[in-house]
Amino acid sequence: MTTIGGLSRRRFLKIAGAGAGVAAVGGSVGELLWKAHGGRETERGLRQVPTFCDICFWKCGAIASVRDGVLWKIEGNPDDPLSRGRLCPRGTGGVGAHFDSDRLRAPLMRRSVRGQEQWTEVTWDEALGAVAGKMQKIKAEHGPEAIALFSHGIGGTFLKHTLKAFGTPNVTAPSFAQCRGPRDVGFNLTFGEEVGSPERTDIRNARCLVLIGSHLGENMHNTQVQEFAAAVGAGASIIVVDPRFSIAASKARFYLPIKPGTDIALLLAWMNTLVTEELYDKDYVQRFGFGFEAFAAEITPFTPEWAYPETGIEPEVIRETAREMARQRPATLVHPGRHATWYGDDAQRSRAIALLNALLGSWGRKGGFYAPVSMDVPAYPYPPYPKSTRGKADNPGKRYPFANETITTGIREATLTGKPYPIKGWFVYGSNLIHALPNEQETIRAIQNLDLLVVVDVIGSEIAGWADIVLPEATYLERYDEINVETFREPFVALRQPVVEPPADQKPNWWIARELAGKLGLEAYFPWKDIEEYLAHRLEGAGLSFEELKKKGILRGEKKPIYFEEGVEPTFPTPSGKIEFYSTQLREAGFDPVPKYRRPPQGPAGSFRLLFGRAPVHSFSRTQTNPILHEMMAENEVWVNVNVATRYGLKNGDLVRLKNQDGVVSNPVKVRATQAIRADCVYIVHGFGHTSKMLRRALGRGASDAGLVTRYEVDPLMGGTGMNVNFVTLEAGA
Amino acid sequence: MARLGMAIDTRKCVGCMDCVVACKTENDVPEGFNRDWIRYEYQGEWPTLRLEIRSERCNHCDEPPCVSCCPTGASHVHPFGAVVLVDKDECIGCKACVASCPYDARFIHPDGYADKCTFCIHRVEQGLQPACVAVCPTRCMYFGDLDDAHSEVSRLLASRKHHSLLPGAGTEPRIFYLE
Numbered sequence: 001m002t003t004i005g006g007l008s009r010r011r012f013l014k015i016a017g018a019g020a021g022v023a024a025v026g027g028s029v030g031e032l033l034w035k036a037h038g039g040r041e042t043e044r045g046l047r048q049v050p051t052f053c054d055i056c057f058w059k060c061g062a063i064a065s066v067r068d069g070v071l072w073k074i075e076g077n078p079d080d081p082l083s084r085g086r087l088c089p090r091g092t093g094g095v096g097a098h099f100d101s102d103r104l105r106a107p108l109m110r111r112s113v114r115g116q117e118q119w120t121e122v123t124w125d126e127a128l129g130a131v132a133g134k135m136q137k138i139k140a141e142h143g144p145e146a147i148a149l150f151s152h153g154i155g156g157t158f159l160k161h162t163l164k165a166f167g168t169p170n171v172t173a174p175s176f177a178q179c180r181g182p183r184d185v186g187f188n189l190t191f192g193e194e195v196g197s198p199e200r201t202d203i204r205n206a207r208c209l210v211l212i213g214s215h216l217g218e219n220m221h222n223t224q225v226q227e228f229a230a231a232v233g234a235g236a237s238i239i240v241v242d243p244r245f246s247i248a249a250s251k252a253r254f255y256l257p258i259k260p261g262t263d264i265a266l267l268l269a270w271m272n273t274l275v276t277e278e279l280y281d282k283d284y285v286q287r288f289g290f291g292f293e294a295f296a297a298e299i300t301p302f303t304p305e306w307a308y309p310e311t312g313i314e315p316e317v318i319r320e321t322a323r324e325m326a327r328q329r330p331a332t333l334v335h336p337g338r339h340a341t342w343y344g345d346d347a348q349r350s351r352a353i354a355l356l357n358a359l360l361g362s363w364g365r366k367g368g369f370y371a372p373v374s375m376d377v378p379a380y381p382y383p384p385y386p387k388s389t390r391g392k393a394d395n396p397g398k399r400y401p402f403a404n405e406t407i408t409t410g411i412r413e414a415t416l417t418g419k420p421y422p423i424k425g426w427f428v429y430g431s432n433l434i435h436a437l438p439n440e441q442e443t444i445r446a447i448q449n450l451d452l453l454v455v456v457d458v459i460g461s462e463i464a465g466w467a468d469i470v471l472p473e474a475t476y477l478e479r480y481d482e483i484n485v486e487t488f489r490e491p492f493v494a495l496r497q498p499v500v501e502p503p504a505d506q507k508p509n510w511w512i513a514r515e516l517a518g519k520l521g522l523e524a525y526f527p528w529k530d531i532e533e534y535l536a537h538r539l540e541g542a543g544l545s546f547e548e549l550k551k552k553g554i555l556r557g558e559k560k561p562i563y564f565e566e567g568v569e570p571t572f573p574t575p576s577g578k579i580e581f582y583s584t585q586l587r588e589a590g591f592d593p594v595p596k597y598r599r600p601p602q603g604p605a606g607s608f609r610l611l612f613g614r615a616p617v618h619s620f621s622r623t624q625t626n627p628i629l630h631e632m633m634a635e636n637e638v639w640v641n642v643n644v645a646t647r648y649g650l651k652n653g654d655l656v657r658l659k660n661q662d663g664v665v666s667n668p669v670k671v672r673a674t675q676a677i678r679a680d681c682v683y684i685v686h687g688f689g690h691t692s693k694m695l696r697r698a699l700g701r702g703a704s705d706a707g708l709v710t711r712y713e714v715d716p717l718m719g720g721t722g723m724n725v726n727f728v729t730l731e732a733g734a
Numbered sequence: 735m736a737r738l739g740m741a742i743d744t745r746k747c748v749g750c751m752d753c754v755v756a757c758k759t760e761n762d763v764p765e766g767f768n769r770d771w772i773r774y775e776y777q778g779e780w781p782t783l784r785l786e787i788r789s790e791r792c793n794h795c796d797e798p799p800c801v802s803c804c805p806t807g808a809s810h811v812h813p814f815g816a817v818v819l820v821d822k823d824e825c826i827g828c829k830a831c832v833a834s835c836p837y838d839a840r841f842i843h844p845d846g847y848a849d850k851c852t853f854c855i856h857r858v859e860q861g862l863q864p865a866c867v868a869v870c871p872t873r874c875m876y877f878g879d880l881d882d883a884h885s886e887v888s889r890l891l892a893s894r895k896h897h898s899l900l901p902g903a904g905t906e907p908r909i910f911y912l913e
Contacts, residue, residue, distance in 0.1 A: 072757040077867065086871045087751040095759055217748030220872055229746040229872030247748050250785035257781040616750035628758060631765060632751050641780065675780040 042070030049499045050553025052484060054476030055090040055097065055626075056619040057153045057175075058198065060222050061554045062087055062556055063096075064499040071098050071477065071500045080555040082198065082657045088220040089617045089632065096628035097458065097475045098500060102106035102696050104460055105504035114447060116694050119464045123349030124515065127469055132519035134452040134468075135166065139422045144168050145388050145454070148411045154496075155473070156429045158513035159456065163427060165517060165525040167386040170393055170423065172406035173247075174436040177720045183340040185402050185718040186350025189583055191363055191572035192435060195336050196372060198488055203227035203335075208328035209239040209322075210297050212263055212353065216336040217247035221338070222594075222615040227720030239321050242612060243264065244639065244683050245676035254321050260609050260681050260724065261343050262311040266353040268597055269315075270308035270322045272299050274359050277319075279326035281361030288570060289341060291582025291593075292409030296596040310599065329360040331367025339613075343600055344713025344722035347402065352595040356577045358565040364570055368612040370562040375491040377483065378541040379560060380534060383524055396420040401589045402720035407719040408437060415446040425452035429509070430473075434462035434702065435621035435687065438712035438721045443537065456512060460623055460694025472506040474498075480531040483538055483549075491557035493542075495549045497534070503533065510534075516613035593716060594612075603727025608644075609681040610726045612705035621687035635702030637672040639683040640730065647675035648730055658682070658728040660708045665731065669703035682728060736879040737796070738815035738853055739908030740867070741890045742789055746874035749774060749787035753866035753875070757791075759796065760854065760865035767841050769851045770866055783893045783902065786911070789866065792839035792851035793899065793907030800831035800840065800848075815879070817855050822847035836903045853877075880908060 014184050038200040047066040052059050053074070061080025065072045074094050078085035087094070087454070097103075098320075107127035108119035138146050144167030151173050152161060160171050175181075184194035203209060204227035213535045216228045232238060232251045240252040241263065247257045258266060260526040275296050285292055304315035311318075325332045326635075340346050354363075362368025393405050394410025396419065403410075426447070434440050447453055447466050455467040464470045481496040496509075514526045528534040536546035549555050574580045587593040603609060617623075617632040624630060638658060639652065650656065655668040667689045677683055690702030713722035749772045751912050756767050770791035777784045801809045806817050808824035810909040811817070820831075825847035832840045832848060843849040854864035858877075862868065878885035883892075890896075896910045 073756075074755075086869055086873075088871055089754070089755045090749050092755040092759065092869055094754055217750065220750055220871075225748060225750070226871050226873070229748065229874065233743065233746050233873075245783050245785070247783065247785070247787070250787070251745065251748075251782070255783075257780060413829065616748070616752075618756070627765065628755060631758075632755060675776060675783055676785075677780070 010467045012677070026330035035520070038144065045624075048370060049497065050551070051496050051499060052483075052494045052553070053078075053087060053091040053094055054153065054155065054496070055623060056221070058082065058221050058223070059154065059494065060087055061488070062091060062094075062496050063553065066147060067468045071095050074477075077553050077554060079556070080494065081488055081492055081556070082223050082486070084226060086222070086226065087223045088225065090220060090619055090623060090629060091222070092624060093525070093617065093628035093632065094477070096197065096501070096626035098624075099479045100459065100625050100627060102459055102625040102694065102698075103503070104268065104458065104470060104506065104694070106472060108470040110468045112678045114453070114468070115466050117443070119208040119470070124505070127471060128519050129510070130517050131452070131454050131469055132516060135425060135520060138451055139167070142170050142422050142424050143390065144386070145170060145393065145421065146423055147427065148415075148423050149406060149427040149429065150411070150431050150433055151175070151429045151533055152431035152485060153643065154482050155476070155509050158510040159429050159526065159571045161382070162513040162517045162520070162522065163443075164385045165522045166520060167388060169388045169391065169405065170411055172394065172408045172411050173431070173433055174408050175405045176405040177718075178209060178341055178436055178438070178723075179339050181341070181348040181403075181405065181718055182346030182715055183336045183338070184469065185225040185347045185379050186335060187354045187628050188404070189347070189353035189402065189586065190351055190358065190574070190580055195369075196487060197666070198223055198486075199336070199338065200369050201333055202367050202370045203333060203372045204230045205331060206236055206333040207305060207331040207367055208239065208243055208325055210239045210241070210325065210332070210334040211339060212241040212335065213342070214335050215246040215613055216250055217251075218616055219338070219342065219614040223672060231576055233551040239324065239326050242677045243681050249696055253322070254316060254317065256313050256321070257678055259310070259312045259434055259678070260611065262597070264345065264349050264352055264595055264597040265302070265310040266313060266318065267349070267356055267450040268302035268595070269304045269318045270300045270325070271352070271356055271359060272727075273304060273319050273322035274326060277323070279323065284330070285359065285360035288579045289314055290574070290578035290580050291584075294488070294606070295355070295581035295594050308508075310597065315574065325360055328367075330362045330365035332360045333357070334360070334362070341715070341720045342722050342724040344715050344725070345598065346720055346722055347715050347717040348595040350591065354369045354580060355595070358581065364568060364581070367561045371568045372489065373491050373560045373562060374485055374487040374518050375493055375542060375543075375557045377485045377493060377538055380528075380538055384470040390421055393420055396717060399553060400715070400717065408433075409721055410719055412437065412443060412446045414450050416442065418449075422449075426450055426454070428455045428463050429456075430451070430457055432463050432621045434466070435706040438706075438709045438723050440707060441710070447675050459622070461621065461668070461690055462690065462692045465692040465694065471512055472504070472505040473512070474502040474508045478502040478506070480510065481508075483535060485732075489562055490559045492554055493539070493544065493549065494554050513699065551582055556683075568593055585702065605659065607727035607729050609724065610658070610705065610708055611683045611724055612682050612686045613683065615685040618685070618687050621690065624690060624693050624701070627697070630697055635670070635683040636688040637670045638703065639674055639677045639680040641677050642673045645671060645680050650730070655733055657733070658703055659733040660710060660728050661732045662710045663709055664708055666703035666708055667700055668733070685702055735881075736815045737881045737908065738794065738858070739887060739910065740911055741872040741876045741887045741910045743912040744786050745786060745912070747787045747789060748752070748872055750871065752869050752871055753845050754787045756865040756869035760857075761852070767843070767849070769849070777891070788911055789820045790837065791866070792818060793837055793905065793909045794851075794853060796906035796908065797864075797904060797909065798829070798865055799834040799836070799905060803830045803834045805830065812855065814855060814859060815853070819852055819855065820848050820850065822849075829893065836900050836905060837907070846852040846890045861896065
C-alpha cells in the first residue's frame, strides 16, 4: 500500500482555456481530463489524500487517489466510524463531480430577464463587488434581515457566518421543513431530544427493525445501510411498511403494503395491541413515562379491527407484528425515517413512532436508540453577531409553535407577502430550491420580488438558472471545509482537504464567504489569514494536531457509554422531565396531546397518489450530471402497478406523461410496469426531469416529482410541508 | 494452485450498484460499458413477492467457452488463481468469445480488444480484494480460494444453500449466490 498523505499538497496546472468544456464521449474520465490538460505532465505516481465525502450530507471519511496527477478514485477511509472503509455508490462515483463537463466554471452575471439563463462571465472581483453593492443597498432600504440564506450541508458554514455577521437571522435549510423537521419535533415533544443526523438508531444491534416508508438500500445513507445489511445477515426480524415493495421490503419477514397516508392508524393499532395484551415494557414506562394512563385511555378504541379498513392491513398481521416487536424488545427499533414530510400530520406521526418506541423501551437501549457522543472542539472566537430587533421572518407570531428551526417556506412566504417584513435578497448555497421546495411556481413568484438572488453551487441547477449572479464553487475534492465534529456512536473529528485543484475558476466556499465579507466591511469577522490557520486554531483548542489530521483524515476520541445499560443517565428534557405519553404542552397549544388519526383526502377518481423517493446512485437533484452516476442511472421511471398498466395498455419502457390535479404535466417518463407497487399510487425517484440548460447531460431526462408537487399540507405544529398529497393521471406518449 | 471464486449473499445485497461504480473507477472502464452489473429478479404477485438481487460479472468458469473458442490464445486461464483473462495485445477483436459467453460478460473495448472482469487480479496479487468486494457497503461479497476448504468462501458454500447461473451450460461457473 502506498502511504497516505505522505506527500505534500502540490499545485497543478489548471486546465487551459476556461471555455473548453471536457467532451463527454469515449475514454475514461481520467483520460479525458488528461487530454484536456493538453497531455502535459504534472505529476507522476500515486498519491493518496484522506478527506470526507460531500455527495450527500452524511460526511463519510474517504481516501482519494491521484494517479499521475489525475484524480483516479475515491474509497472509504478504514479509520472512519461512519464509512468503515466503504463508501456508497454515490461516494465511489464522487470523482465524477470533479470531471463533470456541466460544472460551473466562472462567475456568471445575468444579462437578460430572470430565468432565461443568459449570462456574462465576470471576474470574482466584479461578481462579489456587485453582490456586496446590492446587499448594502437592500440593507439601507430594508435592513439586513431582508437578506435570507438557504443553505445545505457543512459547506454552508462560512457563508452562514458572513450572512449572520451582516446582520440577518434568516438562515434556513430545506432539511427542516421539507425533510426531517417533523420527525425531530415529534421526538423532541416525546423524549425531549431529537433523532439527529446521523440518526442515533442502533440498527446493527436491533433484533427487530421496523421501517415505515423508510427505504434503506435505495436511500443510501451509508452507515445505516451497512448496519441494515448486518442486521439482515444476523437474522433480525425486519418489518417493512410501504405502499411499494421496496428493496428493504424484499428483506423483510413481514411486508405490510399499507394504503398511503394511513400510517398513524397502523401505529395506533400497534400501540393498542401492546397495551391491551400487556406486552409493553411496563417497568420502563413506569420509571420514565408521564401520562401513560391518559394515553392508554385515548388509544383504547383503536384496535387492529378498527385500523384494518383504513390501512388495508389485516388485524392478525397487525397483532402478529406487534407481538414480534414485543418479543425482541428492547432491541426493537421502529425507525423514525428521515424524509418525513408526507401528509401534513407528520410531527404527530413521528410522535406516534416515538411513543411506540417508548412502549418497547428502546430509547436509550442497545438495539434501539443510543445516546450519541462527540468531541469538544471549541468554536472559533469570533466577535458576536449583530442582534436583530425584528427577529426571523419565517414564523410570525409563532404560528407554528413547535418549529425550532427556520422554515424555508416561511421565508418564501415572507418574500411573497412582504410580511412580517420584506425579504429582498436570497443567497442560495448548495440547494436546488426549485426541486427542494413544494410548488415551484410559488418559488418563482417569490423570486420576482427579490432585488438580489445569488446562487453558490458546483453545477448550474434550476435555481441557479433564476439567479442574478451565480458563483461557481470548487467541489469537495478541491477544497478545505469546516471540520466535521461528529455526533455519533463514538467521538471523532474529520477533515475535508483538497485532493486536486479546481479545473477552472471555481473557488472554495470559505474563500467566497471571506472575500464577500471583505467587500462588506466585515473583515473583523474573518481574523484568520487562510483556512488552514482557522482549522489549526480550532483543533489546537481541542488539543488536536492539524498536521496529524491532514495525514489521517480522522482522529477518534475515547469511546464512551452510549446506552442506559452502560451507565448513561436517563434524562428526558421535556416539560415533565419524563417521556411524554401525554403531552400537556401540545394540549395547551391546542393540539392533540396523544396522536390521532385523520383519514387523508383521496384524489380524483382515476388518479394515483404520487409518491417519490431515492435511488442509491443519486443525491437529491444534484448528481444527475455526474458522468459516472449518470451512467448508472440516466433517468427515472414511473412505477405503475402491472394490472393498472395493462388496463392502460402500457408496458415496460412505454413513455407516459404524468398530469397532476392542477393540470401540470411532466416530461415524458418511462413506465416500469411492476408487481411491486399498490394500484392506488405511482412512484418516481426524486431529482430528475431537469430543465436548466446548464445541466446539459441531465436536461429533459425523466420526470420531476417536484414539478408535480403543486399542493402541500402544512404541518400545524412546525410548518413542515407534506408533499405526498398530489395525484396524477397517466397521459399518453412522448 | 488456487482456484479463485466468489460467494455473494443475496440476502444482504441491496443492489446499490456500488460494485459497478467501483469497478468503473478502479479499472477505467470506458463510458457505455460495464464489467459487472446488477440483476433484479422478481417472482410472485403483489403483495406476495420475492426479489433476488444479484451482482453479476464474468464467472471465471472452470470450463470457459471463451477460452476454447479464442483463435489467437488471447483468452486464457491465468496461472494465478485460474482467473480467466484476455491478453489485449494478442486479441484481434473477432468477438468469438463475446458470442460464446452464456453470461454476456464480455464486450469489445473501444480500443478493439475483448474486455471483461479480471477479478481485479492487479489488486489480488497485492493481497487486496477485488474492487467490487472491497467497496460493498453491505459486505455481501466473499472472495477466495474455492480449493481451500478453510477459506471463507468455501466455508460459506459448505454451510449455506446457494446456486450458480446457468448450471446446465457446462461452464462450471465460479460465482455462487447464497440464498
